[in-house]
Amino acid sequence: MAPILPNLPVASLSPCSEIDEKRPVILVTSAPAWNAVQDSLTGLPVGTRLEPCEATLATWDGLLATVKDSSAQVVYSVGGGLTADAAKYFASRLDLPLVMLPTALSVDAFLTCSSGIRQDGCVHYIPTKAAESLVLDLEMLSKAPAWIRSAGITDVLSIATGCWDWKFAQERGQNPSGMDLIPWVYEAAQAILHGSMDCAEAAGRGDQPGLKCLYDCLAMEVQLCNQIGHARPEEGSEHYFAYCAEQYTGPGWPHGELVGPGILRMAERQGQDIQLYEAALKACNIHLDRIPPEVVRQTISRLPDYCQRHTLPFGIAHIPEEKI
Ligand SMILES: [Zn+2]
Numbered sequence: 001m002a003p004i005l006p007n008l009p010v011a012s013l014s015p016c017s018e019i020d021e022k023r024p025v026i027l028v029t030s031a032p033a034w035n036a037v038q039d040s041l042t043g044l045p046v047g048t049r050l051e052p053c054e055a056t057l058a059t060w061d062g063l064l065a066t067v068k069d070s071s072a073q074v075v076y077s078v079g080g081g082l083t084a085d086a087a088k089y090f091a092s093r094l095d096l097p098l099v100m101l102p103t104a105l106s107v108d109a110f111l112t113c114s115s116g117i118r119q120d121g122c123v124h125y126i127p128t129k130a131a132e133s134l135v136l137d138l139e140m141l142s143k144a145p146a147w148i149r150s151a152g153i154t155d156v157l158s159i160a161t162g163c164w165d166w167k168f169a170q171e172r173g174q175n176p177s178g179m180d181l182i183p184w185v186y187e188a189a190q191a192i193l194h195g196s197m198d199c200a201e202a203a204g205r206g207d208q209p210g211l212k213c214l215y216d217c218l219a220m221e222v223q224l225c226n227q228i229g230h231a232r233p234e235e236g237s238e239h240y241f242a243y244c245a246e247q248y249t250g251p252g253w254p255h256g257e258l259v260g261p262g263i264l265r266m267a268e269r270q271g272q273d274i275q276l277y278e279a280a281l282k283a284c285n286i287h288l289d290r291i292p293p294e295v296v297r298q299t300i301s302r303l304p305d306y307c308q309r310h311t312l313p314f315g316i317a318h319i320p321e322e323k324i
Contacts, residue, residue, distance in 0.1 A: 006113040006218055006226045009100055009134035013212075016101055019043045020107050021243055026096070028087035032101040047072055050139040052086035054251055055118050060089050067094070074099060077131070080148065081255055082106035088128040100131035104144035105203070105247035107154040107255050108131060108266040110134065111222040116249060122310040123243045125231075128284040134181035136215060142206040149211075151256030152156035152286040154178055156196035156217045158238045158259060159189045160277055161266045165236030165315030168270075177237065179230050189233040191289040192220050200280035237269075237317035238262035242298060244306045250297040260295070 010157060020043040027034075027046045030053075050063045063086070075094065077087030078101045088109075091098035102110045109116065113130035116123045141149065163186055170181035198215040202210025225231045241262030262282045268272045280286060291299075300321065307318045316324070 003183060003229065006130050006228075007113055009131040009225055011134040011136045011215075012179060013136050013138065016135055016140055017039050017043070019101075019135065021045060021076075021099075024071045025267075026064075026067065026072045026075045026090065026094070027078060027233075028052065028075060028083055028090060029078040030080070030083055033046070033083065033246045036144075037050055037078060037101075037103055040140070041078070042285045043109050044076060050086070050254060052082060055082055055116060057087055057117055057119070058084050060117075064090060072096065072196040077104055077110070078100060081109040082252075084110040085117075085128075088113070089115045089126075091131075092129040095119075097133075098129065100134040101137070103140065103153040104136070104148040105141060105150050105218065106148045107152050108222050111219055113226065118198070118246075121247055123239075123246075136212075138208040138211055141211050142208055144206075146256050147283045147287060148254065149206055150200075150214055151260075151286055152218050153200055153203065153214060153280060153284045154256040154259040154263065156214070156221050156235065157277055157280060158236070158311075159221065159234050159265050160233045160272065161195040161231060161238040161270065161316075162236035163189050163193075164267070164270045164272065164316065165313075165317075166232040168316065169314040172314070173230055176234070176313050178315060179232050180283075182228060185228055185233060188224055189221070191216050192224070195220075197276055197280045200283040204284040206299060209323065212258065220230060232313060236313075237315040238267040240307050241266060241303060241314065243310075245291055245299040246296055248298055249291060251293075254287075256284075256286050257288075257290045259287050261291060264288065265300070266294075266316055269321070 056232035075091040114125040203214040241257035
């Protein structure tokens, strides 16, 4: 199959209460998200409701097998990252259009065209599909719980460490084939990174222009990766730290609370000044000390071996601490 260059969903900046869906709907959601917004979604005729609680193919296929409603014509995703990833999988398997309704700007998953699944102790991205449309209800997003509302900043701030790794690997001739450093993409990613730091405070407070700016940064980061066909500009050692830590914390830990500390730890190792990154993470209310210290210690000591074992693209995390 010829490679494709996926697009972002077409976003409508409108209140979700204006949704007036005529087609029979398969709703993918989580209980907390649904409870928070269902009163505004009277225009959504829900036939089937799926609540994925884990990002594994076995769980998703199990839920898919319960879908008996063959009249469904559209899938709606109402919730956060896990919901979005599962909904993209269901919509692509059922060959149905997908409408994304993020209830918090918690990750970039509601914009991407693949789904992260947990398999053999790591996160693998399987091609699924991007949503055709997205409802960006800024007022609703501003009312999301503070700890999750703008946690997606971690998927933009990860450019700080991801891009560093990308360049580092290039200098050492260690970038996998097809992932060579592209200087203008590197520069474009830096501009997006700066944009996210500029809006961190406003987004963290829940100000609507700040949330819109964070959304723009997430959208540009995702589309930049869409254009080049890989995620090296925004995914490096900080995500490897998160994937490895997840083996000890167990599934379902908020992505931002794993990636956030990963950014700070890895940026420090890279010799970067972490002050501005830390300020942006704190402004967005990311809990940076939720992972138990024992888990952090284990993660750090296992990380080089973990990166080798899962053949992750080269970065600072591949190098044992004592050799830096
Ligand atoms: Zn991420």
